[in-house]
Amino acid sequence: MARGGQRQHGATRTTTRRRGRELDNEGIIPVLARAVREVEGAAQRGRVKPAARIKFQVVAMLAREERQRVKLDPELPEGQRAEQLKRLDGIGTILAKTTARDTTLLSLLAEDAFVPDAARILRQDMLEAAGVETADVPRPPSTTNGHANGHANGRTHVVDLDRQVVPRSVLSRQLANPFLRPDFAGAHRAPQARRLAGWELIEPLLESFERAAGGATSCMALPEESSVKAPVGLELMHHQAQVVAAAAAGHRTFLLADEPGLGKTAQALLAAQAADAYPLLVVVPSVVKTNWAREVGLWTPHRTATVVHGNGDTMDGFADIVIVNYEILDRHVGWLGSHGFGGMVVDEAHFIKNKTSQRSQFVLQTADRIRERTARPLMVALTGTPLINDIDDFRAIWQFLGWIDEKMPCAELMERLEATGQTPIDPGFYPAARSAVIDLGIVRRRKVDVASDIPARRIADLPVELEGEVGRSIRAAERELARRLVERYDTALATRRSGAVVDGIDHALVRQVAAWEREGSGDKPAGGGENVFTMMRRIGQAKAGLAADYAAQLARSVGKVVFFAKHVDVMDTAEALFAQRGMKSASVRGDQTPKVRQANIDAFVNDPDVAVAVCSLTAAGVGLNLQVASNVVLAELSWTDAEQTQAIDRVHRIGQDQPVTAWRVIAAQTVDSKVAELIDSKAGLAARALDGSDDEVGSSADVQTEALVSLLTDALEARAAR
Template sequence: MDDSSKVGRHARAVLAAAKAFRAEAAGVRAEPDRLLALAAAQYQEVRNSLVADQLRAMPVDKLRDTKANLRLSKLKAAGYRTVADVAEARPEQLDGVPGVGRQSAEQIVRVARAVVDGVARDTTVRLNPDRPDRAQTELLQLMSKLRRANQLVGPLREPLGDVLGRVDADVRAASRAWSRVRMFFSLRKNRQAAIDALDRLEALLASRDVAALRAVGKQLRVPDLDHRALWRDYELDAAAYNTLLADLAGADAMPDRSAAKGFVPADIEHEVDATTLDTSLLKVSLRGYQVFGAKFALARKRVIIGDEMGLGKTIEAIAVMASLAAGGRRGFLVVCPASVVVNWVNEIARHSDLVTHRMHGAGRDGAVGEWLAQGGVGVTTFGTLPKLVLPKRFRPALVVVDEAHYVKNPDTQRSQAVNTIVQRAERAVLLTGTPMENRVEEFRNLVGYLQPGVAARTGAVDAVVGAKAFRRVVAPVYLRRNQEDVLGELPELLEMEDWVEFGKQDRRAYLDAVREGNLMAMRRAAFAPGTPRGSAKLERLLEIIEESRDNGWKVVVFSYFHDVLETVADHVEVFGPLTGATSAQGRQQLVDAFTASEDHAVLVAQIEAGGVGLNIQAASVVIIAEPQWKPSTEDQAIARCHRMGQVRKVHVHRLLVKDSVDARVQEIRDHKTLLFDHYARESDTKHSHASALDSAVSVEQRVVQAEQQRLGL
C-alpha cells in the first residue's frame, strides 16, 4: 500500500482500532487495582459488620468499665440496651431522654464511640469456611478474582505501561493522517512521521502481543466460582488467601512491627528492607513476616532462622533459593533429617519452579551428577552428606540446614560434615524451631559455623535479660518470631502434611500386609517395627513432640489403632491411652489431668473416642497418625482442641507415607479417581479384579486391590 492510500479512511480505521486497543489494554492493566479497591471496600464492610455484632452483644453497662461517671439507668429504661444503641445515637437524641442532660448525653456518646474505636482496632477479619455468610463469600469472590488478576496481569504491568506510552505517542503523531487536507498542509517530515507512526500502529495491532493481551482480557472475564467451589479453593490455598487478607487489612493487622521483624536493630531492619526479593520463581504468596525472613537471609548471607514451628521456615528458605536462582545463581543444597526429605522435595516443587534432586538412598550418585550439571536444589540427609563426592572447587550458592539443632555438638561426624559444606558455601541458612535463648552453649556452636565473631560475643548473661533482649544481641545472625509476634497474619489453624518414606523394616511390614490383603494392617504398618530407627512415621512423630516440648506446647496424638498409641506411649511419657473402652468419667479425668499439667504434656487417644464430646483446648499441637476415611472424623477431633479466636494457634500434623495406602485414602478424601481405576483400565488386571470397578464393591476392597496391583503382588 502506497503512502497516499494510507491517508484518510484507512488512517481513521487504524486510529480507531488503536484507540480501542488502548482502552482495552488500559482496562486490563487497571483490573488488579479495580478489584483491589472493591475487595478493600468489601473487607471494610465485613469488618464493620463484625464490629457491629460485638457492639450489639455488649450491654450498655459495659460503659461503666471506662470509670466514667455515666448515668445509664435512664437510657436502659428508654430502650438503649447495648453499646451499639448508644454509639449510633446523636447527643440530642439522648438529651431527649428524661433524666439525661445535654452534658451527660455528650459524655455518654463520646465514651461509647471511644469503645467503638477500641473494638474496631482489635477486630480482624478471619474467613471461616465452616460458617460462611453472604458478606464473607462476596469478599472471598473478589479476592479470588484479585488473585487471578494479579497472576495474569502482574507480569504484564510494566511492559503494558511501555506499550500504552508508545501507542499514545503514535496516535498523536498519526492523527494528522486522519485528514488528507491536514496532511497536504503539513511539513514533509511531519507527513513522514505520521505515516511511520501509522505503520507502527498497524504492526502492533497485527502482532501476537495484541492477541495474547486480548486472551488475558478474556480470562479476566470468567464467571464467578460457585459458592462451594469458592470455599473449597480457599481451603486448598488458605495461606495465599490469608496473606491477601492481611494486605487488605493494612498495617493495623500487624500488632507489633518490631516483633514481626524479630526485634532487630534499626540499622539491620533498614538493610533488610532495602534488599530485593525476586519472587518470580515462586508459586506461593508470602506473608509479610516471611518476606522479611527471606530478605534477612539474603541481606545477612549467613544466618539462623529460628521462627517458631508452623510459621513457615521452609517457605522462607525456598524463597531465598528462588530469589537467588532468578538472579542467575545455581547449586543449592538442603541438608535435613531423613524423615523430612520427602517433605522438602514436595514443598520445593509445590511452592516454586526450582528443580529438585533427591540425593539420598538409591540413585544418590546419579542425582548428585545431575545436580552438579543442571543446578537446582539438591536434597540430602545428615547421614548421607559425608558420603557425597563433590568437586574440590565446587561452592554451593546456598546451603540450607534444616533442624539445625541436630548439629549442635561440633564433635560429631555430621556436625563436622555440615561445617565443612557451610564453609564452602557462598551463603548459609540454618533452620531450627528450638528457642535458642534457652540453650546458649548450643546456640554459640551453631553461630560458630556462620559468624564466629558473633559467637564469641554471645554469653549466658545475654539470655538471662529476656528473650527479646537476647534476640537483639544476636540480631546480626539470628532471626526468631513467635506466633504472638505475627498473630494478625496467621490463620486459626496451621495445618501441615508430614510426608515420610518407608525404610527397610516398615516397608517389609507394609508389603506383608498388602500381600495378605489386610487393610487394617496396611494402615498401621508404618508403626509396626515399634522403634524410630525402623519406623519413619514414629521418628517424625517423636521429632514433632520434641520440638513441642522445647516450646512448652501440649500435644494430642490421635490414631484409630490402639496398638499405635501403645507404641507412642513406649517412647514418651503420656496421658492415656484414651480409648473406646475408657469410661466417660475416666476420659474426663485424663483430659483434666492433661490440662492441669504444667508446660509440655502428651495425650494419646483413639480418634473415634477422643474426637467426640471432649474439650482438649489445652493442646497446641494435634498429630493424626494416619489419614481417616472421612474428613469429618479428623475435623471433629481437631475441633476438640481448637476454638475460634484463641491466642495460641493450633498446629495440625498429618503423618503420611509416600507410595502407600495413605495416598489412596487421600485420593478418596479429595474425591480423586482411585489409582486402582487407572490400573484396571490400563492393564490385564482388570480381568482378574473386574469386581473392583463394580460400585457395589467396598472402597476398602478397592484400595487393597489398587495397592496389590501397583506393587505387583
C-alpha cells in the first residue's frame, strides 16, 4: 500500500528513479523552493487567490512525500539526508508563515484534504520538472475564467464558468420536458414588520437558544404516526415515523438534529416520499455518496437514484434522486438550480456553518433557486451536531431552510415573531422567539429518550506514558513552549503603562498572551520550538504504536474494533502494526475513491477475518454505519467534542446490540491530557441550546487557546512557588 501523501487521487508515480543530485539545483526540492516563494509573494500582496492556493497545496503535498522518501531511503548518505531535511524544513517554515497570513490555507494542509484536478495536474508538472517520471493525468477544462454572479438575497458567488458543466443526460431530460415551467405559487413574500420594524432580530433569535431553554428540548410538535409503513423487511421506529407523518401532513422545512445514530437518512428519504418532493437533490460529503444510494434502494426501492461523479458523465438525468457531494457542487450549481427539484436535503449540514466558504455559498444559492422555482419545496438539513463552535453555527442552516436571510427573518418567521406581541427589550421575547423558530421545523431527539433499545456507551480514558527519547523530546518541547509563553507574558507585563498594579498572576493578560500565541501559530518560533498544533501532532505520532497495540489486543479478545486517527502517518503506523501481527485491517481515508472506500467498509462489516477498521477522524467520522463493532479506539484527540462524538456514533447507533466503549488514548503528563479535559468541558453547547440542559454554553473553537492558558498559568504558578 502506498504511504503518506503518495496516496493522492490517482496521480501516482510510475517509477521512483531519480536523476543524480550532485548539484543543489537538481531534484524536487529546488522546484518546491521556487514555488513556495511564489506563493509567499502572493500572500504578501493580499488574500491568496485560487491559483496560488492550488500551488500552496501541491507544495505541501510534495514536501510531505519528499520528507518521507528522504527519511526512508537506505542508500542516501547521512550527511546528504540531513542537508535535504534541513532544506525541506525551510520550505515548511515558509508554508507556515504563509498560513499565518491567510489562515484559510490551513484546511489545505490536511493529508485528507480534497485535491482538485488542477492540483493533480500541477503536481505532475512539478514532478516532471524535477526529473521524476509520472503517470499521465487527464487534463480538465481550463479553470481560469471566474465570474461573479449576483443573487436575489444580496450574496455574490464567484462562479467559474469554464468549470460549469451540464451532463448529457440532464440535457436529454430538458429536451424531453420542453414545457417544464417554474411554479411561482410559492414566490418569496417580503416580511411584514410592524411592532418589530427597525429591530435587529437575528442576534436576539440566536441568543434565545443560549438563555431561554428553560429545561425544554428543542423539538417541534410532531404527530403520532398512524399509517406510516416501512418497506418490507425493514422496521421504522416511532420517532422516525413521526417526522414522516409531519411531512405527509404538509410540513416542509426540517432541521433534523437527532443525535447521531437515530436514522436520519431514512427519515429524510421517507419524508421526501410522503411529500412527493421529486426530483430530490441530496448534497452530501463525498465519503457517504455510495451509502446514500444504498439507503435509497432500501427505504424507497421504487425510486431511482443517481450519484454525480466528476462532470456527471455517468449520471442519470431522469432519476428521482440526485446525489452530489459538496466538493464538486461548484461545477454543477448552474443546472442544479433550474432542474425543477421538488426538494433538497443537505447531509451533515454543519459542513456549511462557515457562510464565507464557497461550499456554503453554493448550497445557499442552490436552495434559493429551488425556492424561486418550486412552491413550498421540501428542505431538510441533517446533522447530529448542528452546533460545533458556537451558537452562530445556526445562521447558515436557518438560511438554507429559508427561515432567515442575510439580515432579517423571512416572512413566516416574522409573522410568528409579530404574533408574540413583544420586542427584544421584553424578557418574554426570548422563550417566545425560541419556540417560534423550533415550530418552523427543529427536530431534536436523544437516544436516551427515543431509542431505549440502543445499549449504553461510555468513554474510557487510557493514559499512556511516552517513554524513551521521543517522550523526553516532547516533554522538553512542551517546557520550551511554556518558557516562551512566560517570556512573552513578562515582556507584556513590563510594557504596561505606569501605575498598573498586578497582584499575583494577571489572568486577563495570560489569556491575551495565549491568544497571541494561537493567532501566530503559523510562525515557526525563532531558534526552533513548537506551537500547540505541532505539539499535538507529535504527541499523536508518539502514541500511534501504543494505541494500535491496544486496538490489536482488543480485537483479539472482544472482536472487531474501529481505530480513529487524525493524521495519515498515525494510520500508516497502525496498519503496519496490524499487518505485523497477522491481523487484517480495512482502511477508510479521505483520499480514496468512493468505490474503494465502500469496498473497505463492506470488508470490515461482512468479512469475519477483517478485525480492525482504520479510519480518518475527519473523513470517516460522518455517515458510516460500523455497528458491527462495539469498541472504538481514539488514537488522537480532536479539537471539538462534536467531532469526537460523531466518530463514536459510527458504532453507537440503531442496530447496535452491545454496550459501546470508546477508548481515548491520552499521553499522560503532556498537553494531551489538558486538551482532553477541555474537550469534555466544552461538550455542553448542543445540550444547552437544543436539549434544555443548564450546562454553560461555550465555544469549542477556543480549546487551543485554553490549552495555552493552562500551560502558561501552570508555569507562572510553578515559578511563584519556587
